[in-house]
Amino acid sequence: MDDDTLIFTFFNEIGIVSQLSQAFLNRHLPDGLHSSHFATLNHLYRVGDGSTPLAIANAMQVTKATMTHTLSVLEKRELVQISSNPRDGRSKKVFLTPAGRAFRLEAIGEVTTAMATVASLFDRAELESSLPTLQRVRKILDAERTNRPSGD
Amino acid sequence: MDDDTLIFTFFNEIGIVSQLSQAFLNRHLPDGLHSSHFATLNHLYRVGDGSTPLAIANAMQVTKATMTHTLSVLEKRELVQISSNPRDGRSKKVFLTPAGRAFRLEAIGEVTTAMATVASLFDRAELESSLPTLQRVRKILDAERTNRPSGD
DNA sequence: ACTATTTGGTTTGATGTCAAACTAAATGGG
DNA sequence: CCCATTTAGTTTGACATCAAACCAAATAGT
Secondary structure, eight states: OOHHHHHHHHHHHHHHHHHHHHHHHHHHSGGGOOHHHHHHHHHHHHHOSOBOHHHHHHHHTOOHHHHHHHHHHHHHTTSEEEEEOTTOTTOEEEEEOHHHHHHHHHHHHHHHHHHHHHHTTSOHHHHHHHHHHHHHHHHHHHHHSOSSOOOO | OOHHHHHHHHHHHHHHHHHHHHHHHHHHSGGGOOHHHHHHHHHHHHHOSOBOHHHHHHHHTOOHHHHHHHHHHHHHTTSEEEEEOTTOTTOEEEEEOHHHHHHHHHHHHHHHHHHHHHHTTSOHHHHHHHHHHHHHHHHHHHHHSOSSOOOO
């Protein structure tokens, strides 16, 4: 297998696993929540809230237009609260509401339960050992695309 | 890091790498071709043509409805040709046209060129060594979702 | 200070994807 | 043989996502 083929194969496999895992999430998240919403809630929880939409978009690797949409959905459900930034009239700040925190916990519970059977099939060490590779690949790809710089 | 966190982290990383690589493809594929179209052309080339839409959908891990759409785009561009199956009135057979083969080569060229700089940053052995893990994970996830059975 | 550029966010239009309902053909049990 | 079930594909309606055009606020260069 030459280098190009290896790379194609690698990314093809990544793409399929990603699709399957996202489909898994979408099937098991409560109340029609989409995996992108779940990821956003988790991000807000992890980094502490008050991030700007653009920062979140960069962290999630989606465009700011997409984030506008995602946040409007979350806001409509009252899982986040969006306030204008007194320091900068252009930007906004996003906060998890108590409902948002509760919902996140509930979602994690559901997913974890649903995952229980399948999780036991994974080799923990195997996943762990490929994490650094994934992170390196992510960094490289992220640096490559000059626009929309890295976040998180 | 407990097991659940590890798994979440793993799939999160997979998701981001997948999104970045797909975005990369979408940016560099010629003529507005989408990565899913590219993947479908490649699949047809690899398995030899004459597959049914459903078989392709399973291999690509998308629903048959999605495949109907993808194939109609490819057919409109005359990159594939779709004929009815004389053996089975319900199903169809998909063939790469000469234009489709040519287009695939062109696309591979473009992508490979675009990838040249970034590809040199990857550690070939590293990618190679994580491939089996990805394939195992894929198999597990694929088996889990009882509907829409595995292909390829 | 004033204009030009950059930056954060929204809007618009297009597209890919999915789930669910539907159609038509094949298969199977009586 | 006939009806019930399964199977392949399409249609419909919803939604996530993107690129490009747009607006408004901040910043910079002169």
